[in-house]
Amino acid sequence: MSKRIAGPEIERLIQLLAKVPGLGPRSARRAALHLIKKKELLLAPLSAALAEALEKVRVCSVCGNVDTADPCTICTDPRREQATLIVVEDVADLWALERAGAMNVRYHVLGGTLSPLDGIGPDDLNIAGLVARVAEGGVAEIVLAVNATVEGQTTAHYIIDRLAGLEVKVTRLAHGVPVGGELDYLDEGTLAAALKSRTAF
Amino acid sequence: MSKRIAGPEIERLIQLLAKVPGLGPRSARRAALHLIKKKELLLAPLSAALAEALEKVRVCSVCGNVDTADPCTICTDPRREQATLIVVEDVADLWALERAGAMNVRYHVLGGTLSPLDGIGPDDLNIAGLVARVAEGGVAEIVLAVNATVEGQTTAHYIIDRLAGLEVKVTRLAHGVPVGGELDYLDEGTLAAALKSRTAF
Structure with missing residues (x-):
């Protein structure tokens, strides 16, 4: 637009709102207008919350989670079982597993997956940190909760190689039919895996 | 969630991001994580932009637009034709018309439409301000660019009544086939209006 219509x-x-995932150029305009209209109710608290996040949020030096404390709330929680670590690709996966609430344990965030095509090698991921945590002792089981993609599985195999010689049990998430899922819509690989791992009724 | 997983x-x-239009609870989590990861590239500038908007943005006392200047950039632009005012419901409509860039004129933002069911009467809209601008003189034409909804049209008729006795031409947007639109998908009312207002080839 050549004409100036606003400051x-x-x-x-x-422009900045358009870079937030979930917002595009069009919805960024709507969002900006909404924020400006709700100055006291939304713009002011959101501005304060972002400033606070900018100032306080850091990456946990133990597990790679993001939090305002380092080590993070999860790593320092004494009620969590200490002998099991769930290895995830990303903080988003950690949050998803916490919402599931199935295991009261600690995590290790890799920060991605091995991807030679994108130039992401072992040194770009927090794998050395994981090996060090296991070598320190006290970890009996590692659950590799990486995505069921080629990159995720490659990363899982690499981690297993790196942990060779250390006294630790390595497990992975079960494959199967998603809860609420309809068989008709599932791919053959998932169905075959669900049949292979069938359990007694 | 009963367990604390982060500060x-x-x-x-x-929670605040989830209130931004276009983001829900799920995408707000993704957005927050993305912001935290892109601390220097996105979180810091967005935080600064919101703080600046909070401090500087105000409603134009002349036309109701939002801007960092009052009167706004559009009202004080000397290159705009002064004799025509486009009346819109909302600042978003003003922005949309400016993007179309078809008329280099000024605006008047009503701030909504008459809606007795929602308890919105004439005093809740900036109609008195419009009448005052016209009464001051210098305005030859008013384009009622309200939405083609029942509320929009009711508001248009009310404004015409209020302007009765003042020397001003009142026009409205043409009805017709949207550019790029397919006849098959258009409602009968639009097709009838497009036929009625047909123009020479």
Whole structure:
């Protein structure tokens, strides 16, 4: 647009909001207008929350989670079982597993998966940190909760190789039919895996 | 979730992001994580942009637009034709018309439409301000660019009544086939209006 219709501050806000995942250029404009209209109710608290996050949030030096404390709330929680670590690719996966709430244990965030095509090698992931945590002792089981993708599985195999010689049990998530899933819509690989791992009724 | 997995600052950021139009609870989590990961590239500038918007953005006392200047950039632009005012419901409509860039004129933002069911009467809209601008003189035409909804049209008729006796031409947007639109998918009312307002080839 050649004509100026508003101060550069509003244009800049829209451009930045458009970079937030889930918002595009169009919805960023709507979001900016909404924020400006709800100045006291939303813009002010959101501005404060972002400033606080910017100031306080850091990456946990133990597990790679993000939190305002380092070590993070999960690593320092004394009620969590200490002998099991769940290895995830990303903090988002950690949050998803916590919402599932099935295991009261600690985590290790890799920060991605091995991907030679994207130039991501073992040194770009927090694998050395995982080996060090296991070598320190006190960890009896590692659950490799990486995605069921080629990259995820490659990373899992690499981690197993790196842990060779250390006294630790390595497990992975079960494959099967998602809860609420319809067989008709599932791929053959999943169905074959669900049949192979069938359990007694 | 009963277990604490992160500091309250992150939870609060997610809750606030979920109130931004276009983001829900799920995408707010993704957005928060993305912001935290892109601390320098996105979180810091967005935090600054929101703080600046909070401090500087205000409603234009002349037309109701939002801007960092009052009167706004559009109202004070000397290159705009002064004799025509486009009346819109919302600032979003003003922005949309500016993007179309078809008329280089000024605006008047009503701030909504008459809606007795929602308890929105004439005093809740910036109609008195419009009448005052016209009464001051210098406005030859008013384009009622309200939505083609029942509320929009009711508001248009009410404004025409209020302007009765003032020397001003009142026009409205043309009805017709949207550019790129397929006849097959259009409602009968639009097709009838497009036929009625047909123009020479």
